[in-house]
Amino acid sequence: MAFNFNWSPLLADTSRARDMLTTALNKSPKPPIIVDDIIVTELNLGSTPPELEILEIGDLAEDRFRGIFKMSYTGDAFLTLKTKVQVNPLKTHLSTKPDFASPQPLAAASGLTIPLSITLSNFRLSGFVILVFSKQKGLTLVFRNDPLESLKVSSTFDSIPFVRDYLQKVIEEQLRVLFMEDLPAIIHRLSLRLCSPEFQEMEEERLEGTKDGAAAVDPFATPPQDAVDAFGNPLDESQISEIALDPVGEIHASFSQKNILRLAALSESQRTLSLFTPGIRDAVFRAWAGPDRDASGTATPALTRGSLSRIQSTFGTMRSGASSIASGSQGTHETHDTHDSRPTVSSTTYSMSGLTLGAGRSRTGGLRKRKKRVVDLRKKTTEAGADTGSVDGQSEMASTYASETSSAVHEDKDAGEVATPPRSPARPGLQHEGPHGILDYGEPSTLAENTASTDTLLPAAPLLSEPPRMSRSKAKEHETYGDETIKARPSSRRPPLSHNQIRQAQQSTSPLLRSLSFDKIAFISPPNEAESSGGILEQAWMTKMAQEIARKVQQEKDRASRDVSPVARGSKGPAGGIWASEDELEAPPAYVA
Amino acid sequence: MLDFMENVQNAFYEASHWNLDNSYGALNTTARALLDFQIPQGLRLQISSLAAPNFATSYTLGSVGVVDGSVSYLYSSLPLRKEFKSSHIDLKNVIRGYKHVQDLRRPDDYWSWELWHAGKRVDRKDTLLYGRVFLPQSRLEALYLRRLAPTRQLRIAAVSDSNLNNGGTILALLQNDVGKYSTECMYSTDSALMGVRGLYNFGPDPRNAPTEPTSVDQVEPVHGRFSAGAELYYGLLNKSGGISTGLRFTTLPNHQGFPYTMTLTLNPLMGNLSSTYAVKAGSSLALCSRFDFNFYSYESELQLGCELWRRRNTTDIDWAMKKLRPDWKQRTISPDDDVSGVLKARVNQDWHVGVLWEGRIKELLFTLGASLDLKKREQIFRSVGLELQYSS
Numbered sequence: 001m002a003f004n005f006n007w008s009p010l011l012a013d014t015s016r017a018r019d020m021l022t023t024a025l026n027k028s029p030k031p032p033i034i035v036d037d038i039i040v041t042e043l044n045l046g047s048t049p050p051e052l053e054i055l056e057i058g059d060l061a062e063d064r065f066r067g068i069f070k071m072s073y074t075g076d077a078f079l080t081l082k083t084k085v086q087v088n089p090l091k092t093h094l095s096t097k098p099d100f101a102s103p104q105p106l107a108a109a110s111g112l113t114i115p116l117s118i119t120l121s122n123f124r125l126s127g128f129v130i131l132v133f134s135k136q137k138g139l140t141l142v143f144r145n146d147p148l149e150s151l152k153v154s155s156t157f158d159s160i161p162f163v164r165d166y167l168q169k170v171i172e173e174q175l176r177v178l179f180m181e182d183l184p185a186i187i188h189r190l191s192l193r194l195c196s197p198e199f200q201e202m203e204e205e206r207l208e209g210t211k212d213g214a215a216a217v218d219p220f221a222t223p224p225q226d227a228v229d230a231f232g233n234p235l236d237e238s239q240i241s242e243i244a245l246d247p248v249g250e251i252h253a254s255f256s257q258k259n260i261l262r263l264a265a266l267s268e269s270q271r272t273l274s275l276f277t278p279g280i281r282d283a284v285f286r287a288w289a290g291p292d293r294d295a296s297g298t299a300t301p302a303l304t305r306g307s308l309s310r311i312q313s314t315f316g317t318m319r320s321g322a323s324s325i326a327s328g329s330q331g332t333h334e335t336h337d338t339h340d341s342r343p344t345v346s347s348t349t350y351s352m353s354g355l356t357l358g359a360g361r362s363r364t365g366g367l368r369k370r371k372k373r374v375v376d377l378r379k380k381t382t383e384a385g386a387d388t389g390s391v392d393g394q395s396e397m398a399s400t401y402a403s404e405t406s407s408a409v410h411e412d413k414d415a416g417e418v419a420t421p422p423r424s425p426a427r428p429g430l431q432h433e434g435p436h437g438i439l440d441y442g443e444p445s446t447l448a449e450n451t452a453s454t455d456t457l458l459p460a461a462p463l464l465s466e467p468p469r470m471s472r473s474k475a476k477e478h479e480t481y482g483d484e485t486i487k488a489r490p491s492s493r494r495p496p497l498s499h500n501q502i503r504q505a506q507q508s509t510s511p512l513l514r515s516l517s518f519d520k521i522a523f524i525s526p527p528n529e530a531e532s533s534g535g536i537l538e539q540a541w542m543t544k545m546a547q548e549i550a551r552k553v554q555q556e557k558d559r560a561s562r563d564v565s566p567v568a569r570g571s572k573g574p575a576g577g578i579w580a581s582e583d584e585l586e587a588p589p590a591y592v593a
Numbered sequence: 594m595l596d597f598m599e600n601v602q603n604a605f606y607e608a609s610h611w612n613l614d615n616s617y618g619a620l621n622t623t624a625r626a627l628l629d630f631q632i633p634q635g636l637r638l639q640i641s642s643l644a645a646p647n648f649a650t651s652y653t654l655g656s657v658g659v660v661d662g663s664v665s666y667l668y669s670s671l672p673l674r675k676e677f678k679s680s681h682i683d684l685k686n687v688i689r690g691y692k693h694v695q696d697l698r699r700p701d702d703y704w705s706w707e708l709w710h711a712g713k714r715v716d717r718k719d720t721l722l723y724g725r726v727f728l729p730q731s732r733l734e735a736l737y738l739r740r741l742a743p744t745r746q747l748r749i750a751a752v753s754d755s756n757l758n759n760g761g762t763i764l765a766l767l768q769n770d771v772g773k774y775s776t777e778c779m780y781s782t783d784s785a786l787m788g789v790r791g792l793y794n795f796g797p798d799p800r801n802a803p804t805e806p807t808s809v810d811q812v813e814p815v816h817g818r819f820s821a822g823a824e825l826y827y828g829l830l831n832k833s834g835g836i837s838t839g840l841r842f843t844t845l846p847n848h849q850g851f852p853y854t855m856t857l858t859l860n861p862l863m864g865n866l867s868s869t870y871a872v873k874a875g876s877s878l879a880l881c882s883r884f885d886f887n888f889y890s891y892e893s894e895l896q897l898g899c900e901l902w903r904r905r906n907t908t909d910i911d912w913a914m915k916k917l918r919p920d921w922k923q924r925t926i927s928p929d930d931d932v933s934g935v936l937k938a939r940v941n942q943d944w945h946v947g948v949l950w951e952g953r954i955k956e957l958l959f960t961l962g963a964s965l966d967l968k969k970r971e972q973i974f975r976s977v978g979l980e981l982q983y984s985s
Contacts, residue, residue, distance in 0.1 A: 088863050089833035090826060093784065097757070100734045101750040101764040103779050103788050106618055107858035108824050108835030110865035112887055162833065 007049035014043045017190065024182035025081070031170055032092045035113050036084035048075035050125070063135035071129045071147065078121040085116045087163065116156050118171065124149040125179075139191030142184050146176055594951045594960045595687040597641035597677070597984050598665055598723065601649050602738070603686075604675045609719045609740050610701055614694060615775050616768070617792040617822035620839045621856045624869035626689035627881035627898040628939050632947050632962035633978030641984040646672035651984075665725035665734075670717060679984045680956040684932045687958065688951050690900050691871060691879035693852060694818065694843045697772045697799040701743035730754065733761075744771050758783070772799040785829035792822035816848045836862050851875075864889035877902035898939035903952070905933045944968045945975075958982040 018040045025038040050073035059066040086092050091109045094102050127147030132140040153171050157163035595603070606613050613619060634657050641651035649667040654660070676682055708716035721738035733753040740746050746768045753761035762783040769776045777790040796818055820841045827834035839858040844850075853872040859865070864887050871881040878901055885894040934952025944967040951960045960980040965973050 088835065089828075089831060090835035093828070093831065093833070097762060097783060098732075098734075098752045098754070100736075101752045101762045101781070101783075103764060103766075103781060103786065103826065104618060105788070105824055105826060105835060105837065106620055106790075106822075106839060107837035107860045107865065107867060108826055108862075110837070110858075110860045110863055110867065110885075112863040112865065112890055113892065114890060 007045075007047075014045065016193075017186070018043045020186045020189065021079075021178075024178060024186060025174070027182070028174075028177060032095045033085050033166070033170065034083055035086050035111075038081050038083045040079065041082050041117075042078070042080035044078050046075040046077035048073075050075065052129075055128070065131065065133040067131055068144075069129045069131060071125065071127055073123060073125040075123065076121075077123055078119060081118045081120070083116055083118075084113045085167075087112050087114050087157075089162075114156070116167075118153060118155040118167065120151055120153055120171065120175070122150070122152040124151065133191075138188055140184065141187045143179055147179050148172065148176055151175065594958060594980070594982070595689065597639060597651050597982060598649065598667055598725070600677065600682075600687055601643065601667055601669070601673060602721065602723070602736075604673045604677075605669050605671060605719070605721050605738070607675075608671050608673060610698075610743070611740065611746060612698070612770060612772075614692065615697065615770050615772065615792065615794070616777065617775070617790040617824055617839065618777070620792070620820070620822055620841050621858065621869055622689075623692045623843075623854045623871045624856060624881055624883055626692065627871060627879060627900055627937070628869075628883055628896050630689070630937055630939070630947070630949055632949060632964045632976065633960055633980040634976050635978055637978070637980040639980070639982045639984075641677075641982070643673065643677045643984070646674060649673075649677075659729070661727065661729050663725055663727045665723065667724075668722045669719075670721070671719045677984050678956075679953070679958050679982055682958070682984070684935070684951075684953060684958075688935050690902075690935065690937075691852070691873045691881075692854075693846060693873075694854070696815075696845060697794065697818075699799045700770070700772055703743060706743060730756075745769050784831050786826060787829065788824065788826040790822065790824040792820055795819040795821070814847050815845055817842060817844045834862075836860065863887070877904060894942060896939060896941045898937065900938075901936045902932050903934040903936065956983060958984075 021040045021043065050071050053070040055068045055070055057067040088109060088111050090105065091111050094109055125147045126149055128144040130142045130144060153168045155164065155167055157167065614622065635655060637653065637655040639651060639653045641649065643649045647669050651665045654662045706716055707714055719740040723736040725734040735751045737749040748766040748768065749763065751761060751763040762781060764779060764781045766777060766779045774791065774793045779788040796815060823838040825836050837858055837860045839856060841854065841856045843854040844852045851873055855870050857868045865885065866888065867883065867885045869881065869883040871879065873879045879899065881898045883896045934950060937949040939947045946965040946967055949960065949962040963977045964975045966975050967973065
């Protein structure tokens with residue numbers, strides 16, 4: 001086995017190596033004696049090649065090589081450097097010492113810089129070289145030991161022995177660093193430049209890029225020079241502007257070429273029968289998740305969260321008026337209940353609409369329906385959730401009936417906000433997308449977290465509030481749509497729900513019936529009117545209704561208390577307002593008596 | 594601006610009658626103050642206090658990228674009665690500027706130091722101890738100062754730092770000052786550097802002046818002083834040395850015209866010739882120039898500097914001062930009592946500009962400085978710094 005070691009091409013062009021050597025020499029902190037950059041002015045590798053002795057070959061193929069050599073070099077290579085040195089030894093010596101204990105000479109330490117040219121020749125190198133070469137990764141050359149045996153430094157100061165010795169010492173130190181650290185890097189980059197044209201292009205681009213920051217020309221931003229249409233007819237200016245400037249907005253959307261390809265693959269996979277589905281990062285598929293997770297929901301993208309909060313804030317202003325009035329009327333638990341039940345009505349009506357859409361009008365297109373399913377049947381207390389639901393409904397629903405219900409949702413919810421403090425928009429959002437789990441975005445870890453949090457939330461959802469919703473919806477169904485949709489709903493829509501959710505629903509049926517007093521039922525009919533009227537009027541009406549209900553409940557309670565204690569009856573008149581009743585409630589029994 | 598601890602040390606020299614300026618090392622103090630002033634970098638805060646007349650503490654906190662600090666303590670056997678509160682301190686004392694060389698004073702007699710009690714000498718030699726620890730670097734500076742005799746002083750300075758060769762360095766300096774001339778011998782453990790410095794003042798000898806019975810009108814007043822000095826260093830370990838000689842002419846306080854100082858230093862080994870000319874052009878303006886030339890390498894350098902003293906505006910009370918009757922006893926105001934700040938600026942031929950503003954705000958002494966490079970248009974500011982000092 002023999003190697004053909006071609007030394008001569010290396011001699012051809014040393015300018016690049018010179019530049020790299022210059023940067024390498026100036027990279028490390030220079031000793032204080034050198035006060036200027038070191039510039040390599042001449043580099044000659046000589047005619048004598050180094051002697052290489054193969055010690056070990058670890059890997060050998062056409063495009064890669066790994067081996068250990070013993071190298072010895074006694075050639076005639078030489079290197080000439082130019083720099084400036086400080087020749088006052090006192091100055092260089094004191095510059096590295098702290099001022100506090102320095103003699104601080106007056107002028108004895110004044111400097112004298114002298115241009116210096118150093119020629120390094122008579123290199124004697126010997127050492128073990130580890131050489132790794134592969135076509136892709138280039139050439140890596142590492143010295144296992146310090147290869148520098150000796151060299152001759154001849155400089156401007158050969159006549160002064162002290163300076164000469166000092167320079168010899170300093171340069172040898174620098175060269176050792178160069179051989180051990182910098183040379184491998186230089187050789188690696190050089191080999192990359194020679195071997196792989198890609199790297200060369202990249203490097204050149206990088207260098208050019210630093211030189212002139214000319215922006216890349218966007219073919220869509222600037223109209224083509226001589227445009228022709230598909231049939232080869234030249235286009236006039238207006239046409240060009242149409243084709244050129246219109247797509248600008250689309251092109252500048254944040255889609256990279258790679259993402260566009262991926263999306264194309266994704267849609268492609270749905271269109272064909274191919275079983276291949278490209279992996280989507282940070283995605284949790286419904287099939288992976290257990291039934292519990294399905295019910296409790298998963299994370300929603302941040303986008304909906306943001307929109308949620310925005311929507312809520314817009315409603316918040318409208319809501320404030322109504323809430324201030326209604327808050328006064330929360331005299332008893334019963335009134336509280338009625339308030340609670342009101343949003344229930346709304347959200348249920350809404351959810352009903354969405355559900356009926358999903359069940360009855362499935363032909364209108366899968367995608368749109370999916371969005372409408374984004375309503376949580378369990379968690380009605382989350383106002384923001386209702387917001388998204390309603391907003392989705394508004395935007396998505398095509399039928400007038402749907403939009404009407406959705407508008408009703410707003411009003412009812414506004415009133416409902418009174419009783420239940422606003423939740424953070426994030427959580428409702430999480431629960432909303434969940435039950436329908438088309439493609440739930442979110443990492444598994446966050447998913448688990450979410451399930452945990454929603455599980456704890458389940459008891460927080462008032463039992464009382466759930467039942468009225470059911471009843472309301474049922475009642476409403478009777479009025480508007482009819483029985484069959486209701487029946488369709490639990491059968492067709494419920495399956496994804498978890499066991500405990502179903503259990504909860506079952507539990508909730510009994511308080512539902514219990515809480516359904518006759519006056520509440522009587523009050524059910526108005527929402528239909530409210531649906532058609534405008535926002536402020538509705539609000540006013542709602543607040544009025546709320547007060548009325550409160551009073552009614554209060555009267556009922558009064559009646560009850562009158563039966564129990566005649567003394568208490570005497571203290572407050574039947575016409576006593578909400579405020580009086582509130583006071584009375586808070587008063588301790590001792591004072592009442 | 595002088596550090597608090599430097600100020601305390603100067604007060605010690607003053608209290609022990611040691612003339613700092615009569616030394617070859619202080620030959621071009623004026624030029625250095627006007628041209629080589631240090632520009633602070635980053636933010637630096639110093640809180641210090643002379644807790645007792647013999648004891649001073651100082652804490653420094655600085656931030657140049659990283660937060661660092663130092664703690665320093667000073668002990669002086671000589672009680673220091675000077676004012677060190679930053680609210681009352683005389684700015685003239687803490688700001689280095691044009692240095693008026695004073696008339697040489699006759700050194701104390703040996704017997705004046707002697708203190709006898711019950712037949713025994715009980716006097717102690719004045720001593721100053723100073724230590725400073727730089728905290729993150731864990732570097733220690735220590736100073737031992739002892740007045741051996743009225744004309745002699747021993748100064749030992751040491752730095753301990755693990756980054757230095759041999760873990761630190763010690764410099765011992767033995768100074769003799771008899772007024773007419775002064776000599777210094779030094780030894781540094783760092784490369785076993787030995788040095789000798791000497792300064793000779795031409796003109797009358799202050800030691801003889803009082804003994805000679807001459808009437809005042811016979812002796813013509815001296816308006817200026819001419820001094821010459823030299824220094825020689827040799828490092829035993831690295832077998833290298835340095836040498837320089839210097840001349841100075843400076844006007845004395847009884848000079849009629851504006852005060853000025855001229856120096857010329859020569860380093861014959863390195864061929865460096867440096868001449869400075871500083872002039873106090875007015876009560877609040879001093880100008881200085883320096884020209885360096887190397888006759889081996891033909892390199893030259895020119896530096897210009899100035900300092901401008903800002904005085905408190907007294908125009909609003911001038912009318913009241915005028916109305917005072919001449920026979921009323923006025924509080925004599927020294928000419929530099931109303932100084933509120935100093936602006937220093939320097940520029941060299943490379944258009945490197947340094948600007949420094951020192952003064953007092955309320956009870957804080959501040960030093961605000963910036964160094965600029967006017968040649969680099971895109972990045973003019975090279976460094977900016979602010980130093981605040983509070984002492985009580």
